[in-house]
Amino acid sequence: MSSPSHARVNRFKRVFFGRPKRTDQQHNERLGVVVGLSVFSADALSSVAYAGEEVLLILAVAGAAASVYSLGVGLAIIALIFIVAASYNQTIHAYPNGGGSYIVSKENLGIKAGLTAGAALLVDYVLTVAVSTASGIRAITSALPALQGHEVALCLLAIAFIGWMNLRGVKESGTLFAVPVYGFIVAMFVMIGVGAYRALTGHWDPVAPIAAGFGFGNASFQEMTSGVTMFMLLRAFASGCTALSGIEAVSNGVQAFKKPEAETAIKTMNLSRTILYTMFTGVTLLAYGFRLMPHEGETLLSQIAHVTFGNSIFYYIVQASTSLILLLAANTAYADFPRLAGMIARDGYLPRRLANLGDTLVFHYGVMLLAAAAGVLIVIFKGDIHALIPLYAVGVFLAFTMSQTGMIIHWLKIAKQPGESLKRHWWSVFINTLGALLSAVALIVIGITKFVHGAWIVCIVVPALVAYFMHIHSYYDRFNGRVGNLLSEPMTIDNATKVKVVLTIGGLSPVIDHSMRVARRLSTDITALYVAVEPELGEKLQRKWDLARHGGVPLVVIPSPYREVVEPLRRWLDNLHRENPDTLINLLVPVVVTNEPFDNYLHNGAADQILRDLRYTEGIIVTEIPFYVNMNPTESVLAYDPNQSMNADD
């Protein structure tokens, strides 16, 4: 049934975007712990690639020796990981259908809290794409210094590539994801093991550039670290908090796990958490043990790998697996963003069309929006992840705090139910309170210490998004209020069939014959209308108009001294409507459609103008009459002339 033009466009879409994906095919394989980890943990685990470096970067200002404080800051972050992960385990228990921060906040703290968490998460998905890509590219340029200076271009390329993969539809296959995730885990553990051995035995090769002044020399420890202030420690902690980004992913997708879902999910969460803080600890200790400090051209992880493996193949394996898991982390944001936007849309706080997963165009727009926003951030911040991190951390911990606070309310509500008691749930309340408190503290620390470094941007964008959500909801409310009571009115059926068909024509062309045939099927009261931008053409058409040939349909030529197409037409229709107020005017607009869709813009200039400007006009409805032309010289000219194909079928 689809026209050849349609088929051609479709073929192009298939090649460019891949086959359409059915929504219910997404989770037909249930995940165990091992595969589940690879599907849900890329974002969380990959943060090891930058979190430790961010801590050291702040402390480095106070001199190399201040890096000893990184051990303390690291310990605080590990404690935070432990508590927050435990806290999310409670969420998994309570929301086995999937408890994202939006749902948990909304159900327990009210819609505004939910929308705040939702806005923070949407912003975070953009930042996940930007930060993970930038970090992944840095892993590559650290290993291949020849590429340095081209980071922005490489980031944009990577974002475009990941976006395109998503437009084509990446199969969210656990086995596919397992390679980079487990590759990274193995690479990190081997590096930490070998590195620890070298650091402890003193067998390390100072091949990497070591920061000067690391040895304490004659200066006392006090002197060397006197530049470290409390504020600096808090800033370092705030920077390191990005290690927690993505930790909540498992709790969003409980339904994807094997039965019993909650138990499998919790096992996965615990495994992920353990791996995360082991790796984070290892990296922090090795950086300290090797006396490494962050510098521009090379990531901290790359420096550690260099010291551990020299320039051997193992070094390159570490870098490759790091950049792979980071790009995979960016990729997961593409799946999360439309899912969350859809949930918010179903609640009426985003355009309802976003709620429909079946609309590929909406999905495509979403992917392109996400890629474009991340690309803009990369360009503005010149691909510098240190500049992006402050923006990132605010959103992450805003969502954590909302969600964990929501969980406290959840347990308190449950405890009040008959047959339940606070005693039975005290542990959950305790853990979630601890999680909420620590998240809130981290949020405040991040907000204050990073405010001038970019956190203020998020402080503007999130409320702006929430205001936008509220605007949309109030619009829908007003609309439903206006229209809702119409339903109770009795339906009046009048059997008037007075319809005047007005057929716009663009000259004496075969299109006329075809549209006239269609017009004659729709009504017996037809007028053909021509707007004469050039007066001579109008006179010529009037002379040549053959009443008999055109079935007695009269031609009206409207002069257009100002060379306008639409305005004279509008005035004429206005007149007709005023003279025939109880008649519906059906404006037929012939449109040429060929089976070379990429050239179709070469036709229909006037038709597009009329459709654009007259579509919603009082008293008229608009019907497009497609005139299908097959440009293939070996086939019949009129590809889909309804009249012809009907005769053929007779």
Next chain:
Amino acid sequence: MSSPSHARVNRFKRVFFGRPKRTDQQHNERLGVVVGLSVFSADALSSVAYAGEEVLLILAVAGAAASVYSLGVGLAIIALIFIVAASYNQTIHAYPNGGGSYIVSKENLGIKAGLTAGAALLVDYVLTVAVSTASGIRAITSALPALQGHEVALCLLAIAFIGWMNLRGVKESGTLFAVPVYGFIVAMFVMIGVGAYRALTGHWDPVAPIAAGFGFGNASFQEMTSGVTMFMLLRAFASGCTALSGIEAVSNGVQAFKKPEAETAIKTMNLSRTILYTMFTGVTLLAYGFRLMPHEGETLLSQIAHVTFGNSIFYYIVQASTSLILLLAANTAYADFPRLAGMIARDGYLPRRLANLGDTLVFHYGVMLLAAAAGVLIVIFKGDIHALIPLYAVGVFLAFTMSQTGMIIHWLKIAKQPGESLKRHWWSVFINTLGALLSAVALIVIGITKFVHGAWIVCIVVPALVAYFMHIHSYYDRFNGRVGNLLSEPMTIDNATKVKVVLTIGGLSPVIDHSMRVARRLSTDITALYVAVEPELGEKLQRKWDLARHGGVPLVVIPSPYREVVEPLRRWLDNLHRENPDTLINLLVPVVVTNEPFDNYLHNGAADQILRDLRYTEGIIVTEIPFYVNMNPTESVLAYDPNQSMNADD
């Protein structure tokens, strides 16, 4: 007649874009020499602001003393200006209706030559915007060094502002243009006069940074300038040739002048040419007299003004008038670009819709395209006019050469006509031959000396554009060939009125009642169709469907297990078409339209999908049924329910 939604959008358009402009209002004032100069000469005269500097910039490589050669190069350029302007005077004689390079080349050398000239000119309009804006901004940053380092941002701002002014519709008023053009001329002449006095009397104040090494000292002239090669002189000449850009403008607009048009135009051209080379000579001599060399932070013109006027108010007047005329030059490209594109479109080498001056949307797209292209060039070349000039000059002289060669053929043709002789036109032939030869030489010099500096880009873009023009023309040819012979076939009128109306509905809403009323006017054979993305909603609708209330119209619920809207609908329609091959299916798609147009995207998600994917499908035509809702609580809900307004009028 326009809907409130339409009116609201229109009001927004008015404020943002200004009142619509009628094409025939453009030239209702005929211009004399004085006003004509201000309308057509901004581009030509403003080139004085950069051409002299470009010459010196090349020579500077060979040492400061090499600047003596700038006098010789300047002389060659002045001779070129003289000949080319005289050459264009012949064009004005021959083409009193306006002889742009496209028309002259096309008529005399054939369509490919015309298209080549047209492509070169279209590229040049983009470059005019980029070069003039960048140069205008440099005039500003020279005077206000605090703005240095922000050139790219300022250029983009200026381009956006000029683009926006054009979207609003700048009145091409001669009096408005007179201020910057004559302001610049007066400022330059005063500066040249005062400067010459100071240079000759030695009363000049070396306040500006003077290039070191200008004094010949003990070295001989030979030694000092030994670095100057012939190639360098040619490069300097090629750079200076940009002084000629825009010189042909008068010949394009002969019809805008007072009668006798050709004579007034020629007088204007001669005045413009005289002013141009006087200013160019003055600037070249003063730069030499003051021993000035180009440098990064300040334009040559600003240096001259500094030396002449110190830091007095006169200096700032020179800079302000320079930047104003340059921005005005950029502005003229916005008028020229759509005019030329329209001419090419009327000949069938660009989409025909571009030929229609009445389509404001096409004009808006043209303005935005021009601004975007110039903006991209500014970003790529970092606002550096030295980098843009090589691109610019190629197109200018390509168009000159084509046009002047065309003029030779023109006169030879005329001479062959009865009653004419070569003797009568020998002077025209001679001048145009000289113009064509010199333009060709300049083109070759520019092409060779600037090839690696960017001219190669134009050498790719112009042929690509010509190929695109040819593709469009051949498409139109093929299309007309396919469709043309259909016209001779007899028109068959069948009086079948079998139309099945299929009304898509999105749930039990007031929209149904309204669209049902419209449907009943269009046909008696109606089916209501609902695609049940959620099975429960489908069952609910089926239960609630009230045959009596809906005038006996049956409801069909199509299940959609894959949550798709379009595909189940397409299959159902396909079936219907196969079972009723001789019936036309009219698919009614209700669309909500409110008088808050900026929120209309919150409605019609499914309708947009259906319209997008089913619009051109064999056997069906699509009719949109607008459901107008007035969101203003004090007014009637159904803003433009055709039924209601009809009853009201009864």
